[in-house]
Amino acid sequence: MTDNKAQTIIWDWTIRLFHWLIVLLIPLLWWTAEEGMMDWHRRLGLTMFALILFRLIWGVVGTWTARLLPMIRQLGSLRSYVRDLLARKHRPSFGHSPIGTLSVFALLGALSIQVGTGLFSVDVDGLESGPLAILISFKTGRDLADIHELNFDLLTILIALHIAAIAFYHFVLKANLVRPMVTGRRSDVQASSDISVRPIPLLSSVVITAICLYAVINVG
Amino acid sequence: MKTLRVKLAVPAIAAVMMLTACGESGGSEAASEASSETASAQSPDGMTVKEQIETRQAQLEKVGESFKAIVDQLKADSPDIAVIQEAAAVVPEATQGMADWFPEGSGPESGIETDALPAIWENMTDFQEKVVNMQEAAGKLNTAAQGGDMAAIGEAFKNTGGTCKACHDDYRLDD
Numbered sequence: 001m002t003d004n005k006a007q008t009i010i011w012d013w014t015i016r017l018f019h020w021l022i023v024l025l026i027p028l029l030w031w032t033a034e035e036g037m038m039d040w041h042r043r044l045g046l047t048m049f050a051l052i053l054f055r056l057i058w059g060v061v062g063t064w065t066a067r068l069l070p071m072i073r074q075l076g077s078l079r080s081y082v083r084d085l086l087a088r089k090h091r092p093s094f095g096h097s098p099i100g101t102l103s104v105f106a107l108l109g110a111l112s113i114q115v116g117t118g119l120f121s122v123d124v125d126g127l128e129s130g131p132l133a134i135l136i137s138f139k140t141g142r143d144l145a146d147i148h149e150l151n152f153d154l155l156t157i158l159i160a161l162h163i164a165a166i167a168f169y170h171f172v173l174k175a176n177l178v179r180p181m182v183t184g185r186r187s188d189v190q191a192s193s194d195i196s197v198r199p200i201p202l203l204s205s206v207v208i209t210a211i212c213l214y215a216v217i218n219v220g
Numbered sequence: 221m222k223t224l225r226v227k228l229a230v231p232a233i234a235a236v237m238m239l240t241a242c243g244e245s246g247g248s249e250a251a252s253e254a255s256s257e258t259a260s261a262q263s264p265d266g267m268t269v270k271e272q273i274e275t276r277q278a279q280l281e282k283v284g285e286s287f288k289a290i291v292d293q294l295k296a297d298s299p300d301i302a303v304i305q306e307a308a309a310v311v312p313e314a315t316q317g318m319a320d321w322f323p324e325g326s327g328p329e330s331g332i333e334t335d336a337l338p339a340i341w342e343n344m345t346d347f348q349e350k351v352v353n354m355q356e357a358a359g360k361l362n363t364a365a366q367g368g369d370m371a372a373i374g375e376a377f378k379n380t381g382g383t384c385k386a387c388h389d390d391y392r393l394d395d
Contacts, residue, residue, distance in 0.1 A: 125388070126287030127381050134292040138285040 007185040009195045010095055012063040016184055018055050038128045046213065049115045054209045061201040064193035065095030074098050090173040092188045103162055110155045114148065119216065121145035131216055269330045276321040282314040290377055301368055308365035311358040319348045335393035347391055354383040
């Protein structure tokens with residue numbers, strides 16, 4: 001690499017923090033559930049709820065590469081992108097590639113279902129329950145707990161797929177996608193938008209998330 | 221999420237079963253024939269094994285429902301004591317005669333879906349003792365609920381939950 005080659009910022013710091021906190025939280029959530037540490041499972045689950053909610057809001061008001069709508073628009077070039085991939089030709093993207101977009105929607109969707117069902121889940125004895133389970137019957141809470149359990153398997157499969165894709169880019173296409181998720185920077189793309197976190201969208205996202213979190217905790 | 225552990229356990233158990241089955245070829249076939257017989261056979265109380273299993277599951281679901289109702293109120297800022305009283309009264313009634321709900325042959329070997337573990341029939345005395353403990357605790361919970369003292373209710377509820385867990389840890393398949 002030449003020294004004067006500008007490094008383009010593609011992921012803002014909230015996106016990176018969000019990503020790595022989720023990487024940390026998922027094993028902890030799995031483990032606390034396995035060990036029946038439901039107090040911790042609830043606390044960490046609420047943290048996950050706040051993260052996902054923030055990410056969805058940030059997907060509307062956040063930086064360009066975080067936004068969900070532009071991601072959907074570029075799905076139109078999915079076919080040609082995949083064709084290039086299969087021919088081992090890699091076109092680096094500023095932000096999510098078309099296939100990365102599919103990954104984002106699948107993972108965010110599965111995480112939303114996981115958090116959503118978790119809020120209402122009731123255990124088989126009726127002794128442990130999510131903070132919103134008070135609003136529904138035991139049987140409905142049990143059904144949602146079943147979905148919570150099944151959806152975790154789906155989530156595990158999606159994560160495995162995600163890691164396999166990162167490995168494919170690394171070993172086959174020689175593209176390191178992990179480093180930009182840490183540093184936020186990539187040298188092989190041109191910036192088409194300014195990726196700096198602006199205070200007003202950030203503050204409003206945080207406030208809306210905090211209000212929803214407060215409402216969920218105090219519903220009982 | 222406990223399914224992960226179960227998923228690992230299933231192949232392990234299957235492997236052990238295959239090893240032991242080598243010694244007695246056809247043994248598993250004989251077992252499945254016997255189980256289909258017990259499934260349709262009627263017990264003295266006139267219920268098939270399937271009915272027995274489904275009845276006890278329905279009764280214990282009532283307990284879960286009542287517990288959720290109580291937990292919901294204990295979590296609330298201003299608990300509705302009437303809801304707690306109604307729910308607490310259900311538990312002793314729903315678990316009456318529970319020690320007799322697990323006749324020989326109504327475990328997983330029946331081929332009917334049940335989380336009851338074979339350990340129940342290997343330790344029937346201990347199992348029935350634990351059932352009695354739960355019934356006593358549930359009785360006290362009901363008394364506390366009708367008394368209306370929230371602190372006493374909370375304490376009695378914790379004890380009752382503990383007696384459920386004491387049994388489920390050893391005798392019920394992990395959820």
